[in-house]
Amino acid sequence: MPSLLSTGPDPAGFPALTPDPRSYRALVLMTVGLLLLLAALGFGACQLAGGDDTAQPTKLTAYTLAGPRSPSCLRLVIGVDVSGSMRDFGAARDAALAQLQEWASLPNTLRADDEIAVVDFALESGVRFPPTPAAATPHLPAVPVHEGSETLLRPLLDQMRGFAVSAPPCDLVLMLVSDAILADLPANSEDGRRLLREYGVHDLRLLVPGEKIQVPDEWIRAFPHARPIRFDGLDPDETALTIGKTIGDLTRQRFVPTPVTTVR
Incomplete structure (x- = not known):
């Protein structure tokens, strides 16, 4: 009888x-x-x-100031050097000041009690406009001032003397747009601090409109805390952004792009 259990194929015969x-x-x-x-x-x-x-963003109006700041209001005086060495930067600088005026009227920039003034200076100085609420600053052309053979700081400070006691009491800050080639700089940092206290200046910044401009050593000796902030002074947008960033530094706030609100 054949077996029902036949032997299956050998596994070794399958391919590996x-x-x-x-x-x-x-x-x-x-x-x-x-x-x-x-x-x-x-x-x-x-x-x-x-x-x-x-x-x-490349426009000042696309930025805001973020974060807390001190209760003190800011009275910002922009000292505009209109001497011959700064003449090439005039058009871009004035266009940047127009951007600053628009920016200051936007939310989350300067506060309602902050003020801006612009003073042109060379050998003499002239007030383009006095401390004015930041959102309402006028856009005015440069005022005629006598250039002479020297550029002086004290005539500008003399214009600011009355700004220091204006109501309400604010931190008086000077932002110079200049090459800092000034003939009447203090001899050293102690004299520099004494000069600023004399005029009630709370803080000082120097904006230099060109990488190749040589800031004199006398400026660094007089105001070592106000190191040159350099930018392309022929570019109105970069000039405006530099002013905005410096304001953020003065208020101890972050200068950041305005958040984009998504409409749903």
């Missing part, structure tokens, strides 16, 4: 189940390609949705 190296490489390449495609699609979607997140 070893993977083909070429198939493995193909699988890896296909997986990598798929991942790269997904990454490219995701990047493209982000570009369409929000653009390049690394690009920063």
Whole structure:
């Protein structure tokens, strides 16, 4: 009688189940390609949705001041050097002051009790406009001042003497837009501090409209805390941004792009 339990095939007779190296490489390449495609699609979607997140706005009006600041109001005097050496920067500087006027009227910039004044100076000085609420500053052209052979700081400070006692009491701050080639600088830092106290100046900043402008050593000796802040003074947008950033430094706030509100 034939046996019902016949012997099956010998497993040794089956071909070995070893993977083909070429198939493995193909699988890896296909997986990598798929991942790269997904990454490219995701990047493209982000570009369409929000653009390049690394690009920063180039206009002052696209920025705000963020974070707390002291209770004291700011009385900012912008001293504009109108001497011959600064003549090439006049158009960009005045365009930047117009941007500052617009920016100061926006929310989250300067406060309602902050004030701005502009004083032109060379050998003499002239008030373009006195301390005025920041949101209401007029855009006025430079005033005629006698240039002479020297540029002096004290006539500008003399104009500011009355600003220091104006009501309400505010921190009087001087922001110079100048090459700092001034013939009447104090001899040293102690004399510099004494001069600022004499005129009630709470703080001082120097904005220099050019990388190649050589600020004299006399300025550094007199006001070592007011190191030159350099920028392209032929570019009105960069000039305005530099003024805005410096105001943020004075108020101890962050100067940041205005958050974009999404309308749903």
